[in-house]
Amino acid sequence: MNSLPDAQSPSLNLDHPTDQENHAIWTATSDAWKDALPVDAYLKESAYLMTIPLAGDGGMTQWVLVEKTAAPGKRLLLSSCETFYKRSWIRDRNGNLFSVVTHGVASVYTDLKYRGGGYASRLMHELARVLPTWRSIKASNYHIEFAPATAAGDSLSQQPTARKLLVGDLEQLCKEDEALAQKVLVTRTSDSSKTGFMIVPDHAHILWHHSNEEYVTQILFHKKPQVKGAIVGEPGNRAWVVWTHRFYEPPSDSASTNTLYILRLVIENWAVLNGERGEQYDLQVSYLRTVILSAVAEAAEWGLHCVKLWGPSIQGQKLIKQT
16 A cells, blocks of 8 residues: 555546546456446446436546546556436425436445555545535435235236336336426425425436346347336326346346336325325225236246335335335
8 A cells, every 4th residue: 555645645636537447447346246247248338338318428427536647548546436417306495496416426436456545535525526516415225125926917916907118108207207206396295394305207317227227138138128117097097117127146046136126106196195095095005006016027027036116205105005
């Protein structure tokens, strides 16, 4: 460590990695982050993920902490990360809604030989200075986990019938999800004295996850998931889920943590979202159970051993408990 620069040295600054340096970073991270992919496929995936929705056209920026005087390609990559430009909403204490930009920080990495030197902390410090509009709002990592299924048909047979969601269904549903999510944020009554924050659940986010899953499944299975979610009910009274497949270990691993993630759970009935009980409430509970069981069945079909719903709303949590 004596030959390395001090993490607080003024000789360090942020820069953007070259293509060669990106390759070096991805090679270094491959052991930890390649999941079920071979290393060469992971390297190609990393380059590909820079071009897809949410990341392409300046949506994703890569950063490295380096010495100012060192030449690109020859400098030490002391720490690295990437930031995503995300549309977001903030609701103030008076119920006013503002559209803002959030920079999501991801893939923070320090090579083993540089760890313990405080470089990741310096990277974050410099990043906060470079992105003056960036604010550190901690997102909830709360999730609900559902039991896997080996044969979901018996459970599904007694439920309302869900329709499969395909690629062509998603753009319009995402627009409707945006409108509903905004309404919920503005009119939320619990903790109304607190500032509300939400990253917009737009189509670009969904496309990023699906582009990623399709790349991986094409390599592992030579096919792509066609079903992207499930929906049930009539317009104005629908419930739907949108999911993605994640393979952390080889599909043949019977003890794997491979997971179907429910990216979005949407309940369209406004009265039910506000907690009104009655016939419509019971109907929405049955709808919710139907789409969750559809997710369980999809997981079983792809050999995924877990189904997780990340970040459910308080209203969603209450309804799920009734299923």
